[in-house]
Amino acid sequence: MKSLTALLAIIAPVYAGLRFPCSELSVQRLDPVVEPGKTPSSHLHHIVGGNAFNATMLGDVGARATCTTCQMAEDFSNYWTAHVFFKHPNGSYHRVPNLPVSPLLGGSNGAVGGITVYYTQHDLSTDNLKQNAVKTFQPGFRMTVGNPTNTGKPQVGLRYQCLSASGGRSFPELSDFPPQACPGGIFTTHHFPACWDGKNLDSPDHQSHMYNTITSDGFVAAGPCPSSHPVRMPQVTFETVWDTSKLNSLWKTGDPNPYVWSFEGTGAGTHADYMFGWKGDALQRAMNKSECFYDGCGSITKQPMATANQCSIQNTVTEKTEGWLPALPGMA
Ligand SMILES: *[C@@H]1O[C@H](CO)[C@@H](O)[C@H](O)[C@H]1NC(C)=O
Ligand SMILES: *[C@@H]1O[C@H](CO)[C@@H](O)[C@H](O)[C@H]1NC(C)=O
Ligand SMILES: *[C@@H]1O[C@H](CO)[C@@H](O)[C@H](O)[C@H]1NC(C)=O
Numbered sequence: 197m198k199s200l201t202a203l204l205a206i207i208a209p210v211y212a213g214l215r216f217p218c219s220e221l222s223v224q225r226l227d228p229v230v231e232p233g234k235t236p237s238s239h240l241h242h243i244v245g246g247n248a249f250n251a252t253m254l255g256d257v258g259a260r261a262t263c264t265t266c267q268m269a270e271d272f273s274n275y276w277t278a279h280v281f282f283k284h285p286n287g288s289y290h291r292v293p294n295l296p297v298s299p300l301l302g303g304s305n306g307a308v309g310g311i312t313v314y315y316t317q318h319d320l321s322t323d324n325l326k327q328n329a330v331k332t333f334q335p336g337f338r339m340t341v342g343n344p345t346n347t348g349k350p351q352v353g354l355r356y357q358c359l360s361a362s363g364g365r366s367f368p369e370l371s372d373f374p375p376q377a378c379p380g381g382i383f384t385t386h387h388f389p390a391c392w393d394g395k396n397l398d399s400p401d402h403q404s405h406m407y408n409t410i411t412s413d414g415f416v417a418a419g420p421c422p423s424s425h426p427v428r429m430p431q432v433t434f435e436t437v438w439d440t441s442k443l444n445s446l447w448k449t450g451d452p453n454p455y456v457w458s459f460e461g462t463g464a465g466t467h468a469d470y471m472f473g474w475k476g477d478a479l480q481r482a483m484n485k486s487e488c489f490y491d492g493c494g495s496i497t498k499q500p501m502a503t504a505n506q507c508s509i510q511n512t513v514t515e516k517t518e519g520w521l522p523a524l525p526g527m528a
Contacts, residue, residue, distance in 0.1 A: 213316035213323060213430065214482055216498075217296050217307035218244035218266035218275060219505050225513045225526055228253040228274075229338045229402055229469045236513040239344070240279045240458040240525045242294065242436070244310045246272030246473050247509050256335035257473030263507035265310065269499040270478035274471040275311050275434055277386060278344065279458040279517075281524060282443040285451065288520040292455065295381060295437040298363055306501030315430035315483065320415035323486050330390075330428050332479040333472035336397040339406050341388045342467030344459040353387030354466050355413055359437065369413050372463030373453045377444040381437050382455065386468035388432040391421035402469075430483055434468050458524055 222243045225236035233252045243249055246261035253274075261272035280292040294309030318324035342354050350371030358366040359380030366374070374382060389408035396405040407425035409418045421428055440455065447454050457465060481495040482488045488496070515525055522528070 213314065213318075214268070214488055215312065215314045216267040216271075217312050217501065218264070218271075218310045219296075219307045219501065219507075220294060220309040221245055221247070221249060221265045221274070221507065222509055222511055223279060223291070223517055224511050225515070226251050227276075227469065229340055229398075229471060236515070236526060238459070238526055240291075240517060241276045241469075242279045242311075243274060243276040244313075245274035245471075247507055248272060248473065249274045249471075249509055251512055253338075253471055254336065257471060258335065258475040258478075261473060265504050265507045266313065267307075267498055267501060267504060268478075268482075269497040269503075270475040272473035272475060274473060275313055275468070277311070277384070277434065277436060277468045278466070280382065280384075280438040281456050281458060282440070282446065283454045283456050284446060284520070285448070285454075288522060289456075289524050290443060290520055291517055292382075292438045292440055292443065295439045297383075297435045297437055306505070308501075308505055310436075312435040314415070314433040314435070315479065316415060316433070317430060317483060319417045324417070325484070325486060330430050330483050331392075332430060332474070332477075332483055333392075334397060335472065337472040338398050338402065338470060339388060340402040340467055340469045341386055342465070344457070344461050344465045344467055346465045346467075347462050348464060350464050352408070352410055352413060353385070355385045356463060356466075357383040357385075359383050370463075373455045375453060377447050378440055379444070381439045381441060384434075384436045384438065384466065386434040386436075386466070387415075388468070388470060390418040390429050390431040391425035392427040392429050393425045394427040430479070432470055456524075458527075460524055460527055 227237035231237040246264040248261035258272045281289045296307035297312040355369035358374040358378035361379040389406040391407040393405045399405040
């Protein structure tokens with residue numbers, strides 16, 4: 197994340213929402229949004245956040261959970277994506293481990309793998325609070341972005357970047373896995389839509405209660421919300437680093453990209469799930485402030501990552517996900 201650090205150095209002062217790390221909570225075939233109650237769900241996920249995570253999640257998650265792997269101690273939300281695997285020419289699969297997004301600002305180092313989460317009010321450098329007050333999600337709210345069955349047109353905001361050995365990100369962002377080995381790993385970004393219909397905590401496809409006004413990649417200001425989805429919400433973004441460094445040497449020159457998602461789809465099928473779980477009005481308090489830039493502010497509580505890392509759950513679905521596997525979990 198060199199480019200971001202450089203950006204922060206030249207833009208001062210900056211006021212732009214929250215950015216914080218969440219360590220890995222579980223790697224498991226569960227999906228309480230898309231396949232509630234199904235144990236196991238169809239493909240493997242990489243999950244961070246609160247310990248209320250389970251096959252079925254109803255009601256006020258923030259009131260039920262007792263710990264979180266996220267730096268913001270009042271955030272019991274769960275955030276997850278599919279998992280990246282290396283597909284060996286011999287037909288075996290190996291899970292690609294995660295690294296935290298680096299560098300983490302404000303003393304937040306110490307995350308173990310996981311996802312870095314953003315809630316931005318406007319764009320990366322301003323909150324625009326006067327023009328554009330954002331409302332926050334309500335207990336029970338959930339949404340997804342992207343679709344594992346998408347094999348066609350890439351979706352804006354769902355992107356891949358190649359990391360150099362020193363962690364620098366390649367530009368422009370790509371709509372599929374990078375075509376060459378990335379020494380520092382593969383960086384994926386999932387931007388969620390920011391306009392809500394104001395009524396539904398979910399919808400049959402887990403997407404139509406939200407509307408995306410974004411037409412270009414990166415952290416950009418969302419355009420005005422349409423009358424069908426009039427409520428401006430925070431723009432939620434996940435950043436994930438897949439550490440390919442120990443697997444790249446198995447990618448022989450001339451062979452196609454060996455990295456696949458856990459549903460064995462193409463890069464266009466990348467997707468992510470969000471289950472709101474902030475305690476009480478903690479997220480609204482943060483979104484109402486300018487000074488919560490990046491690592492939080494006085495109105496919300498931060499915990500040391502050493503504490504966050506102690507939060508764990510017992511996996512409901514137990515199957516082998518480590519080492520060389522003859523097939524992707526659930527795909528045999
Ligand atoms: C998940 O749900 C099952 C079945 O209701 C329950 O036994 C288990 O304790 C739950 N796990 C967590 C982490 O809440
Ligand atoms: C494929 O290659 C890996 C790495 O060398 C090895 O560990 C695994 O057993 C191989 N799988 C098969 C089916 O030969
Ligand atoms: C956030 O700001 C809105 C608009 O000014 C206000 O109505 C609301 O009470 C505030 N909420 C919190 C939790 O500060």
